[in-house]
Each structure stands twice: as structure tokens, then as C-alpha cells.
Amino acid sequence: MKVGIVGASGYVGGELMRLLVRHPEIEITSVSSTRHSGEKVSRIHPDLYGLTDLKFEDITPLDMAGKVDLIFLALPHGTSIKYVPGLVETGVKIIDMSADFRLKNPELYKPWYGYEHGYPDLIKKFVYGMPELHREQIKNATYIATPGCxxxxxxxxxxxxxxxxxxxxxxxxxxxxxxxxxxxxxxxxxxxxxxxxxxxxxxxxxxxxxxxxxxxxxxxxxxxxxxxxxxxxxxxxxxxxxxxxxxxxxxxxxxxxxxxxxxxxxxxxxxxxxxxxxxxxxxxxxxxxxxxxxxxxxxxxxxxxxxxxxxxDNLIKGAAGNAVQSMNIMNGFNEYEGLMMPSLFPV
Ligand SMILES: NC(=O)c1ccc[n+]([C@@H]2O[C@H](COP(=O)([O-])OP(=O)(O)OC[C@H]3O[C@@H](n4cnc5c(N)ncnc54)[C@H](OP(=O)(O)O)[C@@H]3O)[C@@H](O)[C@H]2O)c1
Known part of the structure; x- marks a missing residue:
């Protein structure tokens, strides 16, 4: 399956790449960054040196959707929401790492995040990506909102x-x-x-x-x-x-x-x-x-x-790991693929 990562220069985007670069079911075909467009990803994420030749592209999420089956949005809250309404028209699967589609009650966005949500119908289409609580819903999901850390x-x-x-x-x-x-x-x-x-x-x-x-x-x-x-x-x-x-x-x-x-x-x-x-x-x-x-x-x-x-680990079970686990479940892959590594010890 072809996947793309928007906001790939950030910490969560980098962690998604680290988990997916050796995932047997996945080919990462597009990773976006405005600041680092044209640069090898290993310049920003040196842990990936020698493991991938991917380069960052300055590409819009909508253009990326045309090249991939599933898109990860590793963007700040208040930013994903600008792209999701257009992306759902393309048929691409979406895993959003931000808070923009986590809260089921749209009224809560104004007091807690400072903006009116405006897409209550889209919120209903997102499943909260915590496999231990929502595994059955994730199996049938097209859109996932990954929990906060x-x-x-x-x-x-x-x-x-x-x-x-x-x-x-x-x-x-x-x-x-x-x-x-x-x-x-x-x-x-x-x-x-x-x-x-x-x-x-x-x-x-x-x-x-x-x-x-x-x-x-x-x-x-x-x-x-x-x-x-x-x-x-x-x-x-x-x-x-x-x-x-x-x-x-x-x-x-x-x-x-x-x-x-x-x-x-x-x-x-x-x-x-x-x-x-x-x-x-x-x-x-x-x-x-x-x-x-x-x-x-x-x-x-x-x-x-x-x-x-x-x-x-906030970047793994608190972000990219739960997202990959949800991706595995929603696509019928082995749920544990790419995730069964032990922790580093001592660190
Ligand atoms: N860090 C954690 O532990 C953690 C855990 C759970 C969830 N999350 C959530 O995951 C998301 C990403 O977090 P992060 O820690 O990876 O943040 P980050 O390191 O700041 O990375 C976010 C990336 O998004 C891109 N970006 C920023 N503003 C943008 C805009 N307006 N349009 C397009 N791209 C933009 C930037 O890349 P360029 O400027 O290079 O394009 C940046 O590298 C956030 O919503 C965060 O709340 C984070």
C-alpha cells in the first residue's frame, strides 16, 4: 500500500517514517515539508540515514492524495481541518495525528482549542484511533483521529x-x-x-x-x-x-x-x-x-x-505507534506488524 506523510519534517512525521520504512505492506511514496523541500529526509531525521532515499517535497495534501492510498496528517491542530474536507472528496484514507477530529462534540473546540469546528458531519466519520478501546470500529474505518499523548x-x-x-x-x-x-x-x-x-x-x-x-x-x-x-x-x-x-x-x-x-x-x-x-x-x-x-x-x-x-513513549504509543497499529487494523494487516520491538534499555 502506498502511503504519504504530510508534515514529515516534524517529530511525529519522522517517527512514522521510522516505523514504516521497514513495514512489509507499506511503500512510503511521498513525504512533505515546506521548509526542507528537496532535501533528503535523513538530513532532518538522521536515524533514517542509509534506510531510505526519500526526499521531502513541497506538495499540497490534495496533490499527495492523488499518489497514495493512505495519507498521514502530522500537522498542528487547526491545520489538518483545513485540508480534510478536500481530502475526503478524493477517496484517500486519512490518519490525522492532530486533535482536529478527536472530539465528538464539536462545541468543545471553541473553548478548548479556540476555533469553531464547522464540520460536525465529518467528525462523525472519524474513529478515535485507540485500538484497545475501538478495535471493531477501526476495522471498518476510513478516517482515524489518533489520540493525544x-x-x-x-x-x-x-x-x-x-x-x-x-x-x-x-x-x-x-x-x-x-x-x-x-x-x-x-x-x-x-x-x-x-x-x-x-x-x-x-x-x-x-x-x-x-x-x-x-x-x-x-x-x-x-x-x-x-x-x-x-x-x-x-x-x-x-x-x-x-x-x-x-x-x-x-x-x-x-x-x-x-x-x-x-x-x-x-x-x-x-x-x-x-x-x-x-x-x-x-x-x-x-x-x-x-x-x-x-x-x-x-x-x-x-x-x-x-x-x-x-x-x-509519547512519539510511539502516544502518536505514531498507535497510528500504525490503527493502519494495520483498518487495512486487514497483522495488527502488530512493525510494532513489536522491545524498548531501548538502558537509555
Ligand atoms: N509530539 C508528540 O509527542 C505528539 C504526540 C501525539 C500527537 N501529536 C500531534 O501530532 C501533530 C504533529 O506533532 P509534531 O510533534 O510532529 O509537531 P512538529 O514537530 O512541530 O511538526 C509539525 C510539522 O508540520 C508542518 N507544518 C507546520 N505548520 C504547517 C502548516 N500550516 N501547513 C503545513 N504544514 C505545516 C511543519 O513542517 P514544514 O514546516 O517543514 O512543512 C512541521 O515539521 C500535532 O498535531 C501534535 O499535537 C504530537
Whole structure:
């Protein structure tokens, strides 16, 4: 199958190429960048040196659609939406990495993203690309909206516990995010001397992933909860750790059985429970480079809460990995093709 990537010079575009360049069912035939048009992709993504001769093209998404069967939009939010209405007329399959088609309620775009959506009928055609929750819908999908990175880690680690009786409908989520989570665009706050060794509360309130997490937790559990999310950038390049407080009681056996029941044989969800390991709880360090989401918990009897943990590589299970997994499912390929690599350790 021929695929194209719009916004291929960015971090998510680069990660898509890294995963797809050796995928046996895929030929990458077009990758776009306005800034780097004509340059070899390995100049910007040096991990691909010797693995591909692809060059960036300054090509519109509509022109790219004429050359490929499936198009990935690795563009900022508010940009994909400009191209999608035209692309759906071409018959090309679309996997959008931005937030533009994740929220089912179009009214939420104005308060959370600052723009009126304007395409409620198109939103209905997109499936939220989280295979563990939406596998059957993804099988029949033509258009996928891939989840956000903090949203993924939060949903994976909270959803199984929502069948407990909750004493509060508020769930606190503390997210620690590596620098690649904010993309490759430049601004002063990303200068090495400002960024290195800092733990910065970059979005202590009103994080845009809030409604997406609430939407999917309601889908998974039937319960409406409120997410109180605070996001911090930390001294890592890749990786996210979310630590969530779910106000409820449960013993260890009950909580483990909830996790096992919820995830069954999901190959990319790992339940972390080795109390003798250095890594007793999920840690981004042990998932970097992989498509795994590591999930675990601790029980706080003092204030009656379950503290749940999720760790992912934001560029893989939080972006390109989930997108490739969805691509595999929607095209009838082996779901795990190109994704079963172990993480890098130590990093
Ligand atoms: N980074 C993560 O961990 C992560 C995780 C999940 C989802 N996402 C989402 O994935 C998308 C891409 O993220 P990223 O981290 O790869 O961002 P990025 O590194 O900033 O890359 C985005 C690319 O889009 C292109 N672009 C920017 N504005 C454009 C425009 N108006 N028209 C056409 N192309 C434009 C740029 O390429 P040229 O200027 O070279 O054309 C740029 O390289 C975003 O929506 C992001 O929210 C990111």
C-alpha cells in the first residue's frame, strides 16, 4: 500500500517514517515539508540515514492524495481541518495525528482549542484511533483521529479502575512529559539553557487533552468524570508518566483482576507488578522506543484513593505507534506488524 506523510519534517512525521520504512505492506511514496523541500529526509531525521532515499517535497495534501492510498496528517491542530474536507472528496484514507477530529462534540473546540469546528458531519466519520478501546470500529474505518499523548497515558491507566465505586467524580492527573511532546517547532522556552534541568509546570490547568480524556473514559466506563490535569515538562526527550488519583477503595487482588479483565491479552499493554524490581511502578525509561503502555497502581488507604500510573513513549504509543497499529487494523494487516520491538534499555 502506498502511503504519504504530510508534515514529515516534524517529530511525529519522522517517527512514522521510522516505523514504516521497514513495514512489509507499506511503500512510503511521498513525504512533505515546506521548509526542507528537496532535501533528503535523513538530513532532518538522521536515524533514517542509509534506510531510505526519500526526499521531502513541497506538495499540497490534495496533490499527495492523488499518489497514495493512505495519507498521514502530522500537522498542528487547526491545520489538518483545513485540508480534510478536500481530502475526503478524493477517496484517500486519512490518519490525522492532530486533535482536529478527536472530539465528538464539536462545541468543545471553541473553548478548548479556540476555533469553531464547522464540520460536525465529518467528525462523525472519524474513529478515535485507540485500538484497545475501538478495535471493531477501526476495522471498518476510513478516517482515524489518533489520540493525544497525555490523553493516551491517562486513558490507558484510568479506564480499568472506573468500574470501582467512586467517592468523587474528580480524577487528578499529574503528567510529566519529555520535550519532544511539544514538537520540533522553535521558541525561546526550548533553548537548552532554559530547558535543561528544569521541571516546568507548563500547563497546570486547562490542558487541551482534558475533554478528550473525559470523552473516552465515559465511552469506556459509562461514567462521567471530571479530569483535573496538570502537565509538567521534565528533563527527558521522550516519554510520559501520568500519575492519577482515583478516589475509591480496593484491595490489591481486586485491582489486579480489574486490570487483567479490562486488558485481557492486549499485547501492547503491560501490567507492572514486580515489587523486587528497580522498576516497581511504570517508568518512561522502560518503554522508550517501544509501542508499549505500562500500567500499574498503588493503594493509598489514608485518603482512600487508587494511585494509577501510565508510562508511554509519547512519539510511539502516544502518536505514531498507535497510528500504525490503527493502519494495520483498518487495512486487514497483522495488527502488530512493525510494532513489536522491545524498548531501548538502558537509555
Ligand atoms: N509530539 C508528540 O509527542 C505528539 C504526540 C501525539 C500527537 N501529536 C500531534 O501530532 C501533530 C504533529 O506533532 P509534531 O510533534 O510532529 O509537531 P512538529 O514537530 O512541530 O511538526 C509539525 C510539522 O508540520 C508542518 N507544518 C507546520 N505548520 C504547517 C502548516 N500550516 N501547513 C503545513 N504544514 C505545516 C511543519 O513542517 P514544514 O514546516 O517543514 O512543512 C512541521 O515539521 C500535532 O498535531 C501534535 O499535537 C504530537
Amino acid at each position: 497525555i490523553a493516551s497515558s491517562s486513558i490507558y491507566s484510568i479506564a480499568p479502575f472506573l468500574s470501582l465505586e467512586l467517592s468523587s467524580d474528580i480524577i487528578n492527573v499529574d503528567a510529566k512529559v519529555g520535550s519532544s511532546g511539544s514538537g520540533s517547532g522553535l521558541d525561546e522556552s526550548k533553548v537548552f539553557s532554559e530547558r535543561f534541568d528544569s521541571i516546568r509546570a507548563y500547563k497546570p490547568v486547562n490542558h487541551r487533552h482534558t475533554p478528550e480524556i473525559e470523552q473516552e473514559l465515559e465511552y469506556a466506563s459509562g461514567k462521567k468524570v471530571k479530569i483535573a490535569l496538570s502537565a509538567h515538562s521534565v528533563n527527558m526527550v521522550r516519554g510520559i508518566l501520568t500519575t492519577s488519583s482515583i478516589y475509591s477503595e480496593g484491595d490489591e487482588i481486586t485491582l489486579w483482576s480489574l486490570l487483567r479483565k479490562f486488558y485481557g491479552n492486549e499485547k501492547f499493554i503491560r501490567l507492572i507488578m514486580d515489587r523486587k524490581s528497580n522498576y516497581k511502578y511504570p517508568d518512561p525509561k522502560t518503554v522508550i522506543g517501544s509501542n508499549f503502555a505500562d500500567i500499574g497502581f498503588a493503594i493509598d488507604k489514608y485518603v482512600k484513593r487508587v494511585v494509577s500510573f501510565g508510562a508511554i
